[in-house]
Amino acid sequence: MQLNGSQILMECLLEQGVDTVFGYPGGTVIHIFDALYEYQDRIAHILTSHEQGATHAADGYARATGKTGVVIATSGPGATNTVTGIATAHMDSIPMVVVTGNVPLPLLGKDSFQEVDIMGVTMPITKHSFIVKDVNQLADTLRRAFHIANEGRPGPVLVDIPKDVSVAMAAYTPQELQVIEKQNTITAESLKNALAILKESKKPFILTGGGVIRADAGEEMLAFIEKMNAPFSSTLMGLGGVNTGHSLFTGMIGMHGSKTSNMAATQCDLLIAVGSRFSDRVISNVKGFAPDAFILHIDIDPAEVNKNVRAVHHLSGDVKLALQKLNAALEDTHVEARQSWVNQIQDWKTSYPLATNQNGTIKPHTVIRALSDLTSGRAIVTTEVGQSQMWAAQYYTHSEPRTFLTSGGLGTMGFGLGACMGAAIGRKDKKVINIAGDGSFLMNCNELATAAHYQLPILIIILDNGVLGMVRQWQDLFFDKRFAGTTIDRKTDFVKLAEAFGAKGYKLERVEDVESVLKEALVQDGPVVVHVPIDKDDKVFPMVPPGAFIQDLITEETL
Known part of the structure; x- marks a missing residue:
């Protein structure tokens, strides 16, 4: 059927299962918003107060639902107002598609009113950025954008549509949603080596990251923790991947992590990092991070392996699939031998609780x-x-x-x-x-x-x-x-x-x-x-000072 570019955008959004978009109108997207009016019974538009608010709202929508967040913004300042939200999503691996308008094709590159090279601006903070100069390529570009946003390690993608492309007519052929296959690059040999490392460990410690949540691998992660009978911590991004009320949970790790978690990372003989990129807020001074431990790193992004911390072995691929393979092959070995390690962890948890002082004021x-x-x-x-x-x-x-x-x-x-x-x-x-x-x-x-x-x-x-x-x-x-x-x-x-x-x-x-x-x-x-x-002198403790090892925490008691 023959549709204009704005209608093609609406149809592609419906193809991708999108029922909600966040945005703010303007001159270069006026035809897109006219199409939103036409499709309002199938696609809800949430009008925010500012384009940055739209990107954060789409981000929160994506994090809470597992769906792709969608933003629509006009050219120039409308587009640049999305940059902080795009960078936020990029750093935290959040699937998002940001559609911006631009000036008509003949006006590109001429410093036209509200013209910005938003594709160039966002290239370093997206998985990919597109500008669509031919309406006949619009549908395929949008499908590719959603695919890129969700395949492998998720992230934001920008699609810039000049105003004349949004009104140009083209043939549109519906397509079924393409299922994205999970990355499965884990070989039998690699799995065998990982299992051997797990078997030999007497003091394992597990670090769960945001990748566990992105992969919907919470059940598999919990099963692995309990099979290993191993204490576990979480990065900031990993909180909630496994219930933090679990008896084996030691608290968040890192700069403001619990003393128990930071001590466990320092004294373990094996640190198993799952879906975590070892950011500086986790490891602090890398020279003192897990000094006596082998590190087994499981992550979907091979670029993260050995980037910040050297791993003795790694499994690159979808975290859910990796954990399923490990759980299927993992024997309940050394559970009793690890009990003394678990007991040590529990002693630390009792000795080093988080602050609960009241002092008569609201804390x-x-x-x-x-x-x-x-x-x-x-x-x-x-x-x-x-x-x-x-x-x-x-x-x-x-x-x-x-x-x-x-x-x-x-x-x-x-x-x-x-x-x-x-x-x-x-x-x-x-x-x-x-x-x-x-x-x-x-x-x-x-x-x-x-x-x-x-x-x-x-x-x-x-x-x-x-x-x-x-x-x-x-x-x-x-x-x-x-x-x-x-x-x-x-x-x-x-x-x-x-x-x-x-x-x-x-x-x-x-x-x-x-x-x-x-x-x-x-x-x-x-x-x-x-x-x-609250009191201006209330502080976040524990805290690792700059340049220190993660076990060298400042607490209220040490000040």
């Missing part, structure tokens, strides 16, 4: 643990970036995959509210909570207007210390308390701000009111903001 852990208890650890939690992010990671019990959504790689302040909206739209069966600091919240608080317009039942907790807490923490500990640029002390009334946007607002100031206020906030039908003033 972040009090609020977050109350949220965890009230939701039975089953809400979707999104975060901003900084201290609030780390407290959310440490104190909420993450019991299910795709329920902890955070900007791990890029560390994007302002990510959480957009992601919270996207998750709420994609997972109506879940309560969605954004845990924010006041600095991060103010970066994209305009999206409260979006949440109120669509009456999204989201809860935003603002832990307000009047400072940029994480940077200030570093200044306090390592820069002789020279608080340059981190004392923001805004005069914002967050309750009034919430009400002005059309949300409900509460102020939580007394410890004895924590449970009652949170209970009331959790049952509201629309967006709710709970403003929680």
